[in-house]
């Protein structure tokens with residue numbers, strides 16, 4: 001995945017032209033938005049639930065260092081081994097070392113965006129370890145040789161027919177478009193692998209500091225299998241996943257499933273608090289938690305940008321996003337796509353590489369409206385845009401590539417804009433000139449071409465509002481202000 | 487960020503400031519004038535500071551806060567008396583009300599920005615909540631659709647006011663749009679910087695408008711109207727338009743204040759001495 005503005009332009013253009021993709025996305029996004037909205041409308045006060053989620057995550061983040069320590073203590077005391085990884089390289093090595101020590105040749109995986117961030121599957125393959133995705137959507141994209149295109153629904157860009165062809169070609173089974181039959185087929189393949197796998201790897205939705213509980217939300221049971229069948233379970237999480245108390249999980253889970261799929265609760269909800277204890281019949285012999293930083297602590301250092309870390313990866317902002325829902329997840333060339341990706345990626349990858357993503361938004365605010373933890377995504381996009389061209393002077397040295405998007409041409413445009421708009425007389429003159437020129441603007445010139453490919457250019461009026469109101473309001477204004485200061 | 491607090495509205499003032507916005511000033515002055523006259527009709531005097539230019543949103547949204555602040559500073563000084571500032575746009579209104587305090591945080595003008603923010607009202611909201619206008623419809627039966635702008639909905643938090651003005655017009659039927667609250671794809675610089683995505687968005691919006699059965703599309707935001715209207719007009723021309731005898735013409739479009747004025751005054755109203763606009767394709771353009 002090549003992360004830069006040019007690649008993004010090419011990929012989104014291709015996505016916009018890709019009719020089957022557009023159709024799949026439109027159908028899926030419409031359905032899932034509807035489910036989310038219906039569920040929220042059934043809550044006594046859905047928005048209040050969002051603000052509760054916000055408060056919980058804000059508080060958790062405010063106490064992050066302490067909570068992480070408490071979590072480690074609690075987990076360790078129950079026999080879960082905690083590993084700290086500063087980089088994805090560190091995290092990959094930790095997982096590989098555990099696998100090597102246990103002689104693991106096959107790893108079975110539940111859904112984990114952190115593992116995507118690590119590119120764990122490729123890394124393990126390089127060390128002779130096979131990693132198989134067990135989440136149905138992930139299983140499908142793995143077969144297709146693609147990264148997930150959505151946080152919650154990794155194969156949402158594919159139609160049922162496309163998946164049927166894929167199953168037929170890759171698994172060598174008889175062609176069927178029947179969903180039940182396809183699911184059964186995937187299950188058969190995976191069940192066998194579960195028996196053989198020496199290690200299960202999963203993500204983490206929440207980690208509770210007070211009790212040392214790892215919570216895993218899923219719908220297919222594969223997460224439960226990954227955490228119970230293989231002799232070793234390795235859970236992966238970013239540093240931001242920890243929350244203080246167990247009772248805070250309840251509103252968060254409600255909000256998460258309602259936002260992600262419209263479900264009142266997920267089919268499976270796993271709480272993990274130790275490896276198999278003496279006398280217990282099942283469960284893994286070893287449980288590990290890998291806690292990944294990978295740039296998060298520099299995001300954390302900035303109080304405003306820190307809100308990025310509140311995300312619970314529900315995907316609601318993707319589903320509602322007018323950009324994501326038209327170009328899909330792959331066009332971004334990022335691990336995290338859609339609105340959350342547009343604020344997270346530029347911070348993780350630096351503004352040189354990812355800064356253009358902050359511009360890929362109309363600032364419509366639909367994401368902020370649905371976000372279950374009320375991350376002010378538009379405000380953060382604005383902040384990143386500013387840091388790209390006019391970086392905060394000193395103190396905030398944590399944002400990589402600040403100032404990298406500054407271009408002389410654009411800076412000149414806005415300097416010129418300022419000159420005109422700071423001088424009402426000049427501004428009025430320009431408006432007048434535009435009124436004369438309005439009908440003859442060169443449609444094929446630079447940015448105007450982007451506009452006028454499918455849209456007529458607006459025509460400036462002959463007389464501006466300033467002109468229409470000039471007599472009475474001037475006199476009135478003067479009179480009013482005089483009478484005020486008397 | 488905190489949960490929004492429900493806004494309290496003042497009682498009817500003696501006078502208000504009117505902040506026309508650069509887009510209305512340049513492209514829809516007749517609608518700006520209509521908005522002013524509809525306020526005056528309620529016995530409230532309107533002050534239009536001639537020093538106003540632009541709220542600063544274009545550079546602000548592009549990251550150029552220094553330039554935005556320099557111009558915003560001049561705008562801040564335009565409203566010395568403690569009177570409401572009425573803005574015929576959700577987007578520019580939100581710039582003044584929602585973003586000025588942040589833009590001036592830590593600056594000498596911080597207090598002034600906060601004070602101004604608390605006095606800013608979007609026009610339709612002001613008409614409904616403060617002036618409590620009663621509209622008598624004098625126009626012929628008409629089917630319209632309304633496009634709520636994103637900043638109006640989600641930053642100014644004005645959802646119902648424009649619709650409730652329209653609901654007062656007896657012979658106007660307001661038809662729903664598919665995905666009504668989805669962005670039209672304007673987004674200022676976005677419309678040219680991400681022109682491809684922007685065009686895909688406005689194409690969908692046009693489809694929704696055309697499928698709604700509305701003869702006229704209304705909105706409070708000039709940016710959205712330029713975008714959707716420009717695309718509707720192009721579609722209309724490309725498909726032969728009303729020149730084609732067998733075909734019905736597609737929907738036209740207009741800023742909401744101008745429409746309301748036309749309805750309550752009994753049709754097309756010559757205003758301010760210039761030719762005014764009819765409800766025909768591209769009717770939003772001042773002639």
Ligand code: SF4
Pocket residue numbers: 151259310311312313314315316317318339340367370371372373374375
């Ligand atoms: S930013 Fe909010 S809406 Fe988007 S995935 Fe994260 S929690 Fe969900």
